[in-house]
Amino acid sequence: MEFAGEDYFRFMAYERAADAVHNAPPLADLALAGELTSLPGIGKSIAEKIQSILETGTCGYLEELRAQYPPRLMEVLTVPGIGIKTARMLFEQFEIGSLADLEAALEDGTLAGAPRLGKKSIENLRRGILASKGRSRRWPLGVARPIAEALIEYLRANVRADNLIAAGSLRRAEPTVGDIDVICTSGEPDAVIKAFASFSRAQAVLAEGSTKGSIWLETGLQIDLRVLPAHLFGNLLQHFTGSREHNIQLREMAVRKNLRVSENGILNLETGDNITCTTEEEVYSALGLAFIPPELRLGLGEIDAARNGTLPRSIELADLRGEFHMHSRYSDGANTLEEMVEACAVRGYAYHAISDHSQYPTRGGDVGLTPEAARRQRDHVRGLGNRFGIRTLCASEVDVRPDGSLVFDERTLAEFDLVIASVHTGTNASRDEMTRRMIAACENPYVSIIGHPTGRYVDETSDFAGYEFDYDAVFAAAARTGTALEIDGHPARLDLPSALARRAKGFGVTFTCDSDAHSIPALGNVSYAVGQARRAWLEPADVLNTRSLEAVLAFVAQKRASAALPANKH
DNA sequence: GCCGTTTTCGGCCCGACTGTTTTCAGTCG
Numbered sequence: 069m070e071f072a073g074e075d076y077f078r079f080m081a082y083e084r085a086a087d088a089v090h091n092a093p094p095l096a097d098l099a100l101a102g103e104l105t106s107l108p109g110i111g112k113s114i115a116e117k118i119q120s121i122l123e124t125g126t127c128g129y130l131e132e133l134r135a136q137y138p139p140r141l142m143e144v145l146t147v148p149g150i151g152i153k154t155a156r157m158l159f160e161q162f163e164i165g166s167l168a169d170l171e172a173a174l175e176d177g178t179l180a181g182a183p184r185l186g187k188k189s190i191e192n193l194r195r196g197i198l199a200s201k202g203r204s205r206r207w208p209l210g211v212a213r214p215i216a217e218a219l220i221e222y223l224r225a226n227v228r229a230d231n232l233i234a235a236g237s238l239r240r241a242e243p244t245v246g247d248i249d250v251i252c253t254s255g256e257p258d259a260v261i262k263a264f265a266s267f268s269r270a271q272a273v274l275a276e277g278s279t280k281g282s283i284w285l286e287t288g289l290q291i292d293l294r295v296l297p298a299h300l301f302g303n304l305l306q307h308f309t310g311s312r313e314h315n316i317q318l319r320e321m322a323v324r325k326n327l328r329v330s331e332n333g334i335l336n337l338e339t340g341d342n343i344t345c346t347t348e349e350e351v352y353s354a355l356g357l358a359f360i361p362p363e364l365r366l367g368l369g370e371i372d373a374a375r376n377g378t379l380p381r382s383i384e385l386a387d388l389r390g391e392f393h394m395h396s397r398y399s400d401g402a403n404t405l406e407e408m409v410e411a412c413a414v415r416g417y418a419y420h421a422i423s424d425h426s427q428y429p430t431r432g433g434d435v436g437l438t439p440e441a442a443r444r445q446r447d448h449v450r451g452l453g454n455r456f457g458i459r460t461l462c463a464s465e466v467d468v469r470p471d472g473s474l475v476f477d478e479r480t481l482a483e484f485d486l487v488i489a490s491v492h493t494g495t496n497a498s499r500d501e502m503t504r505r506m507i508a509a510c511e512n513p514y515v516s517i518i519g520h521p522t523g524r525y526v527d528e529t530s531d532f533a534g535y536e537f538d539y540d541a542v543f544a545a546a547a548r549t550g551t552a553l554e555i556d557g558h559p560a561r562l563d564l565p566s567a568l569a570r571r572a573k574g575f576g577v578t579f580t581c582d583s584d585a586h587s588i589p590a591l592g593n594v595s596y597a598v599g600q601a602r603r604a605w606l607e608p609a610d611v612l613n614t615r616s617l618e619a620v621l622a623f624v625a626q627k628r629a630s631a632a633l634p635a636n637k638h
Numbered sequence: 639g640c641c642g643t644t645t646t647c648g649g650c651c652c653g654a655c656t657g658t659t660t661t662c663a664g665t666c667g
Contacts, residue, residue, distance in 0.1 A: 249667095
């Protein structure tokens with residue numbers, strides 16, 4: 069649209085709509101429910117185009133544009149320093165329609181004399197092409213966060229700085245991030261930047277100014293550090309946390325009140341007063357809003373909620389009294405049963421469940437426990453008694469067969485305190501088959517939790533979006549049957565995805581936040597689950613493992629009691 | 639193309655940085 073010279077605000081509308089789609093639950097569900105225009109930035113026209121794309125794979129307008137321009141033209145825009153104006157000029161005057169065309173033109177000097185492209189710009193483009201080749205990837209949260217934490221620890225030990233914090237997508241707990249933004253306040257910014265540039269894992273220093281530095285790690289991951297004056301910390305943290313769409317909406321709202329919001333303060337356009345804030349709370353308060361947790365800042369209704377006082381009381385890690393999903397050496401875990409129990413006690417949990425796998429076949433052979441082995445494990449757990457000062461529930465992560473039945477029979481299931489049902493195999497079944505399978509699992513009276521419900525994976529190479537099923541139908545079944553849906557904190561899973569979890573909450577579903585730990589350190593992954601739960605607007609009351617042990621057991625017992633009832637009773 | 643606690647028409651976030659065009663356009667986040 070930009071190449072075609074389309075009106076700026078028109079293609080901006082598409083860009084904002086694309087952003088909303090990226091953060092929304094699957095569009096097929098919304099389209100079916102006639103809810104596409106409920107997404108912010110999607111009106112009648114774009115909804116019609118989405119409908120067409122869902123039905124036919126494309127839409128008329130897109131095909132019109134595709135016919136006008138070579139398919140690889142967009143590559144040129146990925147080069148840092150080339151925006152739409154330059155790309156258009158290169159296409160129209162030099163017939164550059166791909167990255168390869170651009171590289172060739174830079175080689176043979178045909179770009180000499182091009183408007184606004186001097187010697188320095190040409191050189192920057194050469195470097196930019198090299199940079200762009202290693203940079204298009206995104207990084208899983210589970211990879212980026214430990215790196216940010218290591219950097220912050222290093223700076224804390226070596227410089228005089230306060231308010232060291234990772235902002236940006238990391239702070240919003242996005243499942244993947246494009247880079248790491250760290251900010252801090254200090255009276256000695258030069259020394260801070262210098263120490264930053266000397267970070268042992270830095271492979272290249274891209275910028276080393278007086279208030280901002282950029283480094284590349286050997287993997288190509290970029291880290292930016294900004295050092296700021298303390299009296300502006302609130303404004304800056306708010307600005308650098310984003311998201312872009314959240315900031316746009318916030319500033320649009322502020323403009324209607326004659327206020328101009330930026331990282332430099334909140335300027336009252338009538339009086340000329342500039343309000344600077346040392347905390348984010350002050351920023352939101354100055355705009356008449358309640359504090360919005362970073363994980364909610366996606367431009368998906370949080371600003372209205374902050375104005376109306378209808379924001380959730382977001383769940384926090386400290387709300388968890390235990391968790392349900394972890395493995396020991398009995399199946400594929402790295403630590404012994406005792407080690408896992410003790411580690412959970414050390415974390416301060418009142419209770420936890422050991423949920424080793426049931427037996428199921430994999431390409432590498434069977435994994436998991438037979439019913440007999442599960443019974444031996446149960447006796448082992450019972451024998452621990454209160455040795456570690458924590459209540460250990462005997463649980464199992466039981467595999468769901470393609471027909472929706474579980475690999476353990478009812479008698480075996482009844483012997484566990486708690487059962488998690490998970491799909492690990494046969495994931496290429498049709499949408500209808502998978503929907504029936506998931507609903508059958510929910511309807512099993514012994515299943516209290518559905519583990520990693522969509523099967524999606526998060527990493528830099530795989531875009532496996534999980535197995536397809538009718539999410540709304542399964543959410544309704546989970547709510548109706550009293551089955552909790554897990555938010556799995558394994559950084560490669562983060563499943564349920566937050567957009568789906570937020571939708572499921574609308575059906576009245578109960579959730580769990582679990583680590584899915586296969587080792588002691590991985591118990592910490594439960595914090596990723598909490599981050600996704602916050603992005604889904606979940607409150608403590610929505611999450612089973614914020615409740616007392618008695619309440620958890622009652623949740624399990626209530627559903628099991630339905631096993632004694634005839635079908636169709638409720 | 640979207641949207642509205644003044645508005646269904648007439649607006650649309652904000653600033654830093656860079657290179658080059660001696661006053662600013664283009665890019666980026």
